[in-house]
Amino acid sequence: MDFRLYDSRVAWQVRNHAANLTHLNIAVMSYEYEVRQLLKDVAPxxxxxxxxxxxxxxxYGRSWVDTMLEDLQPLRCLGRTLVFLHISVQRVSSTTCPTKLLPHIEALFPKLRIILESSLGSLVRRNTCDWIQWRRLEFNPNEWQILEDKFEKALQDVPEATSDDPAAGVYMIQS
Known part of the structure; x- marks a missing residue:
């Protein structure tokens, strides 16, 4: 399901179809609290x-890593199935974000293979369980690329670089 706006009908559809959803994207900014609450409610x-x-x-408040992990906790029950996660990180240096969050995100979502973040490009876990930053693989929440299997195909074509390769847009991440 892909939504460009949010209202009670969207909430009703998500609640009624939650058990069958494999892909969910709610690309709205104006109802952020309501969308977050809906996702927390239906996550199980x-x-x-x-x-x-x-x-x-x-x-906000204390350590930004702690507050971000608190935000992700209600989604912990998705750890058995979640492979792709698009996050939008606000007010944090994108250069320090991956290295501080990855070990915690791995623990919450062990099957996660791609973390999409607009300022970072994509963080991809290869079959060797190491993470790379792949700037050429991008996600635009205003285009529903997932229906074209873009990310499933990308997992088959993950670069095998063993060191940074700027020409390929690949950077190693130490987690």
């Missing part, structure tokens, strides 16, 4: 969800 029912689009992370 999303037993087949493989792709979750646009989870906004806004650090």
């Amino acid at each position: 029912q999303l037993t087949r969800l493989r792709f979750l689009g646009r989870w906004l992370l806004i650090p």
Whole structure:
């Protein structure tokens, strides 16, 4: 399911179809709190969800890593199925974000293979379980690329670089 706006009908559809959803993207900014609350409420029912689009992370208060992990906790039940996660990180340096969050995100979502973040490009876990930053693989929440199997195909074509390769847009991440 892909939604460009949010209202009670969208919430009703998500709640009624939660058990069957494999892909969910709600690309709205104006109802962020309501969308987050809906996803927290239905997360235990999303037993087949493989792709979750646009989870906004806004650090506040104490350590930004702790607050982001608190935000992700309600989605922990998706750990058995979630392969693709699109996050939007607000107010945090994108250069430090991956290295500090990856070990925690791996623990929450062990099957996760791609983390999509607009300022970073994509973080991809290869078959060797190491993570790379692949700047050429991008996600635009306003285009529903997942229906074209773009990311499933990308997992088959992950670069095998063993060091940074700027020409290929690949950078190693130390987690």
